Amino acid sequence: MMKQIINTLKAPAPIGPYNQAVKAGSLLFISGQIALVPGTDNLLLDNITDEAHQVMKNLQAILTEAGINFSHIVKTNIYISDMSLFSAVNEVYGQYFTGDYPARETVAVKGLPKNVNVEISMIASI
Numbered sequence: 001m002m003k004q005i006i007n008t009l010k011a012p013a014p015i016g017p018y019n020q021a022v023k024a025g026s027l028l029f030i031s032g033q034i035a036l037v038p039g040t041d042n043l044l045l046d047n048i049t050d051e052a053h054q055v056m057k058n059l060q061a062i063l064t065e066a067g068i069n070f071s072h073i074v075k076t077n078i079y080i081s082d083m084s085l086f087s088a089v090n091e092v093y094g095q096y097f098t099g100d101y102p103a104r105e106t107v108a109v110k111g112l113p114k115n116v117n118v119e120i121s122m123i124a125s126i
Contacts, residue, residue: 001025008065011058012036015113020062023126028066032079032121033058034113048085048117052092055120060096068124070096075123078106081116089118 006021006028007013014020014031021030035044035054038061044054063069080089086106094101102122112119 006062006066008061010038010061010065012038021066023066026126028063028068028072028124028126030059030062030122030124032077032113032119033062034116034119036114043114043116045116048088049092051116052089052118055118056092056096059120059122063124066124066126068126071098071100072124072126073097073102073122074125076102076104077121078104079109079112079119080106081109081112081118083108085117093120 001024004023005019006023007019011020011033018031021028033055035051036042036058037044037054038058044050060070063072078089078093080086
């Protein structure tokens with residue numbers, strides 16, 4: 001199976017040895033995104049709502065580069081630093097979908113890269 005690397009300057013550059021996304025067959029695997037502002041080293045951590053929106057905007061930029069949108073998402077993994085953030089992140093997340101929501105899990109973890117509060121990865125069907 002051939003794979004195609006997807007990267008865009010409109011989303012943050014990877015902070016490790018990985019790509020923003022990899023297309024394999026009819027699936028697109030999007031690496032976990034945090035609230036890094038594209039083209040900078042700045043994190044948008046003013047509040048959990050703004051942080052979650054930045055994460056979703058980063059994901060949206062990668063989807064756009066691949067020629068698709070949130071309606072193509074089939075699976076989402078959400079990692080949060082504390083379950084008390086679930087409601088706020090869930091509210092922001094829901095604004096990017098128009099129904100037919102993907103499968104998903106949300107888990108609280110001990111730590112995330114750069115001490116952020118939320119990281120989201122996705123799998124899309126192309």
